[in-house]
Amino acid sequence: MTFTGVLDRTGRIAHSILRRTFYLGAISTECFAYIVRPASWVQPVRSRLVKQILFGGVEAIPFTVYAGILMGIVLTLNSYEWLKFTGRIEFLGPALSILVIREAAPFFACFIIISASASAITTELANMRVSGEIDLIESHGINLVQFLIMPRAVGLSIAGTGLAIVFVASALAASAVGLLLIGPVPLSPLFDSIFRSLSPADLCNLLGRSFVATFLIGVICCFEGLSAAGATTAVPQAVTRAMLRSVETTLVVSVSFALLTYL
Amino acid sequence: MIELESGEKGEVILELENVRFDSFETDHDINLTLKAGEMAFLRGESVYQGVLGLSELPRGNIRFLGKQWEERSVKETESLRRRIGVVVNPDRPRSASWISNLDVDESVYLGASFEPGRSQSSVRTRAKELAITFGLSEGIPTTRSAQTAPGDLIRSQWIRALLPSRLDLLILENPLDSAPTASVAPFIAEIKKAMAAGTSVLWVSESPPSFDKLGLSPTFFSNEH
Numbered sequence: 001m002t003f004t005g006v007l008d009r010t011g012r013i014a015h016s017i018l019r020r021t022f023y024l025g026a027i028s029t030e031c032f033a034y035i036v037r038p039a040s041w042v043q044p045v046r047s048r049l050v051k052q053i054l055f056g057g058v059e060a061i062p063f064t065v066y067a068g069i070l071m072g073i074v075l076t077l078n079s080y081e082w083l084k085f086t087g088r089i090e091f092l093g094p095a096l097s098i099l100v101i102r103e104a105a106p107f108f109a110c111f112i113i114i115s116a117s118a119s120a121i122t123t124e125l126a127n128m129r130v131s132g133e134i135d136l137i138e139s140h141g142i143n144l145v146q147f148l149i150m151p152r153a154v155g156l157s158i159a160g161t162g163l164a165i166v167f168v169a170s171a172l173a174a175s176a177v178g179l180l181l182i183g184p185v186p187l188s189p190l191f192d193s194i195f196r197s198l199s200p201a202d203l204c205n206l207l208g209r210s211f212v213a214t215f216l217i218g219v220i221c222c223f224e225g226l227s228a229a230g231a232t233t234a235v236p237q238a239v240t241r242a243m244l245r246s247v248e249t250t251l252v253v254s255v256s257f258a259l260l261t262y263l
Numbered sequence: 264m265i266e267l268e269s270g271e272k273g274e275v276i277l278e279l280e281n282v283r284f285d286s287f288e289t290d291h292d293i294n295l296t297l298k299a300g301e302m303a304f305l306r307g308e309s310v311y312q313g314v315l316g317l318s319e320l321p322r323g324n325i326r327f328l329g330k331q332w333e334e335r336s337v338k339e340t341e342s343l344r345r346r347i348g349v350v351v352n353p354d355r356p357r358s359a360s361w362i363s364n365l366d367v368d369e370s371v372y373l374g375a376s377f378e379p380g381r382s383q384s385s386v387r388t389r390a391k392e393l394a395i396t397f398g399l400s401e402g403i404p405t406t407r408s409a410q411t412a413p414g415d416l417i418r419s420q421w422i423r424a425l426l427p428s429r430l431d432l433l434i435l436e437n438p439l440d441s442a443p444t445a446s447v448a449p450f451i452a453e454i455k456k457a458m459a460a461g462t463s464v465l466w467v468s469e470s471p472p473s474f475d476k477l478g479l480s481p482t483f484f485s486n487e488h
Contacts, residue, residue, distance in 0.1 A: 042376050132359040135317045140374030141344035
């Protein structure tokens with residue numbers, strides 16, 4: 001490939017990233033404008049918000065508890081063995097605090113939201129677009145951001161934040177049970193050290209990463225779903241794009257929050 | 264009872280200038296000026312997406328209340344679309360008449376729920392009045408559209424179209440399809456009432472109904488196929 005070819009391709013990729021970021025920013029800003037205006041919360045919007053919290057959050061609680069227990073056991077056993085090997089077992093509390101609360105919980109909350117809700121939202125909206133239902137909604141003079149995007153994005157962010165907290169509780173409970181079974185680690189000082197090692201930055205990181213990333217996942221999925229045009233073959237393509245961009249956004253938000261809160 | 268507001272007498276509501284719709288087989292342009300309280304008939308399948316500026320026309324311009332949709336802001340467009348009632352042709356593919364993840368009653372109340380300052384109770388009261396008028400004695404169906412009888416669906420569409428508190432234009436696409444015979448007369452009476460209040464009506468169907476028998480007289484009649 002020639003130098004101009006490389007330059008052309010780099011320019012195209014940069015343009016595409018900038019365009020997507022611009023759209024994401026514009027829709028998110030419009031969502032916020034509707035969120036803060038009480039008149040936006042008409043009955044169908046409130047109803048959609050409740051359904052989104054129910055489907056995206058409440059129904060995912062059993063799986064989140066299950067994932068939290070498994071991850072709690074894995075992280076506790078690994079940390080315990082390594083810290084015992086290095087002779088620094090007194091750092092088990094802070095290690096679990098970092099691994100579970102700071103890193104695993106927000107990541108798994110986003111992961112569960114992407115797995116359970118992202119594809120569902122994108123498929124639903126893409127099918128509505130292809131079948132002409134979106135035109136029907138617009139014919140009533142209804143703003144799509146207000147009725148379709150905002151309640152879904154807010155619902156997912158409330159669900160995602162809640163799932164992160166459920167994950168922390170399940171993982172720490174599983175850690176306690178695991179430690180009781182494998183070693184003579186007194187639980188009260190351990191939990192004391194976990195909570196003492198938590199800083200406001202950790203809590204900001206946990207809640208911020210879960211809330212912001214899942215909100216953006218909601219916006220991305222709605223945008224990709226509503227962008228599907230033409231035949232039904234556009235639906236799976238939209239779902240694939242939404243899933244990939246949701247994962248990408250989760251990672252970018254994680255890095256941004258890590259830089260903002262710890263540097 | 265809500266007092267219907269509509270266009271003033273003589274006001275031009277809708278203008279079609281050299282228009283062609285993609286669902287029409289005709290190779291003639293349509294030129295039409297529809298004033299408040301007037302009715303026009305177009306022979307074809309569906310026009311609502313084109314008339315409301317939701318899809319691009321193969322040819323021509325459409326002006327609603329003097330302006331094309333492209334010349335209006337998003338807020339203005341949304342506000343004006345709330346003043347248009349639509350009965351969507353139920354037989355046309357890729358032109359949904361119902362929202363699949365809502366019950367029929369939720370779908371009927373949807374548009375009116377977004378009217379600024381209009382309470383949910385007033386929307387429901389007006390919808391209930393219309394349901395009784397059209398013979399839906401048990402009210403608007405609370406089932407999904409796929410599980411609802413065609414006769415109930417078309418009457419629910421009539422209610423949805425007549426719900427806006429200010430109605431400037433009614434687009435009726437094949438509105439008598441699957442309608443129970445007994446409910447046609449009350450529906451026509453509601454149309455006449457709306458027209459008397461200044462609402463314009465655009466009636467679209469593949470074959471024209473017997474307007475004489477219905478007691479309606481379109482001022483524009485496009486019967487070309």
